[in-house]
Amino acid sequence: MVDVILKKNRDKPARQYHPWVYSGAIDKVIGSVEAGETVTVRDNRKEFIAYGYYNPHSQVCVRLLEWDEGAYPDDRWWHFRLERAVRNRDNLLKNPDLTDCGRLVFGEADFLPGLIVDRYADFLAVQFLTMGVEKKKKVIVDSLFELMHPTGIYERSDVEVRLLEGLDKRKGVLDGVEPPEVIPVLENGLSFRVNIKNGHKTGFYLDQRDNRLSANAYAEKKEVLDCFSYTGAFAVYLLKGGATSVTLLDASASSLQLARENIALNSSDIPTVRFLRGDAFTLLRQLHESGSWYDMIVLDPPKFAFARGHVKKALAAYKDVNLLALKLLRPDGILVTFSCSGTVSVDDFQTAVFWASVDARCRLQFLQTLSHPSDHPVPASFPEGRYLKGLICRRV
């Protein structure tokens, strides 16, 4: 067993259950170790701190797995840890007639760093983001099959972060049957078609489930704009909540087509629905110039900040897009606005929205603060895991 010895006074985060050990905190590695192998992390007096898996190619050199010295992470450990993560979602998925999709494993948040497992009806979509979990693929796939009895397990490891780990991008069937092009799923009793082979992330923004429901409560008799609509999931919830018209805006034609299908799936009597394809910054400006107004606007843009160095630019973009939206919002209208950039804090995001309101010459009330749902938990020791933040605001 290889020992990773930390520098003096650099052991505190690891002792306090933070899952990452950066290369700068490491004094030396005793023994020869390959990327992805399990190591023991010790302080500078050689006292045990935790087990983790090692990757010298990554800035996060060790991702920690287990703080109990007697519980070495062998294959049985992986099975047991997966079983706990899955069982902890029983409450969410106990009524599959209402909701049959959700996140079963959320990496660091489940102390299974680098691993994402999402359930879509009878299929599982899995991402192996690090060398450590790539090496454990067999036990992970076998355990998931045993625990969930899915029709098929599909890999969606076609993500950039794998390159940083020295891994290639990959997707395909891992076990069972190949999923069809679209899988019908239910979320809060509403129907969606999910493409787990080619959709964003593993096919659907499962992290917005509770937020869609929160937004739904404000939709009655509203003319709504769903900006960055993707699958149209917000639009579907807002129509269900009694919106009188919905405009969906997205840069991608295929996403708008998917949204069209999802809207048709959920209501036979569809009020006015418009689809606008193009860049949101340009189209929001054009809508304003043409005199359009809305009673409710959802802004769910893609990630603007990919690293700490991008935060300032990202905040300027959040301010801009919120300003453009506020110019289209009637007095007493509702803005539901999000940032999914992990490096942007709640406070900074709220400040960007505040400056947007000052420039739009309107006063705003913050009605609700939103985050991700309970199948996307945030470890107390890893607050940076709270990547999604949202605000429901009223323009007064």
Ligand code: SAH
């Ligand atoms: N609200 C969606 C998720 C949005 S994901 C849901 O609940 O499922 C972000 C979406 O923004 C993607 O569909 C992407 O196509 C779109 N997008 C990215 N950049 C854009 C831009 N500049 N203008 C308009 N849409 C954009």
